Amino acid sequence: MIRRLYEWTMGLAETRYALMALAFVAFVESSVFPIPPDILMIPMILAAPRRAWLIAGIATVSSVLGGLFGYYIGYALFDTVGRPVLEFYGKDAYFDEFALRYNEWGAWAVLVAGVTPFPYKVITILSGSTALSLPVFMVASVVARGLRFFIVAGLLWKFGPPIRDFIEKRLGLMFTLFVALLLGGFYVVKFL
DSSP: OHHHHHHHHHHHTTSTTHHHHHHHHHHHHTTTOSSOTHHHHHHHHHHOGGGHHHHHHHHHHHHHHHHHHHHHHHHHHIIIIIHHHHHHTTOHHHHHHHHHHHHHHHHHHHHHHHHSSSOHHHHHHHHHHTTOOHHHHHHHHHHHHHHHHHHHHHHHHHHOGGGHHHHHHHHHHHHHHHHHHHHHHHHHHHHO
């Protein structure tokens, strides 16, 4: 099933509706869809490098709006489904404690999920269910998704097809290492 979704998504990159398809895929990927918008962005930018920044901008705006929808899903479904289940099992106090801890570090969670291969949709829904500050969520989402998509666009614009393999296979790892080093640096500064 995932392979068919992947092939369908790749086929969209070759149509005249590619920008609309990218906006749609970026939106739904931030809340429910398993295929990242990068698979549309890469062939679109390689086919038209002069449009790299437009393509990255559309992916960023659509992804952030989709993240806002994911936030709403977490917020609305938690109140109607999640909390009653926790109350039934006597665990609602544990969630409140978790939500406080999550919201203390929530901006970092959104940033990490927004640039690494970790599913951003999980964090968007979790942020809504814990009622993470919406302005904090939005700023972190814009920064994270903008970094991710504009770095991909910049690499493709500058280096073209030779960088494609690196982006598809290693960029997620590089983002993850960067975030780990960044968080490690903050930890060292704060606690040592």
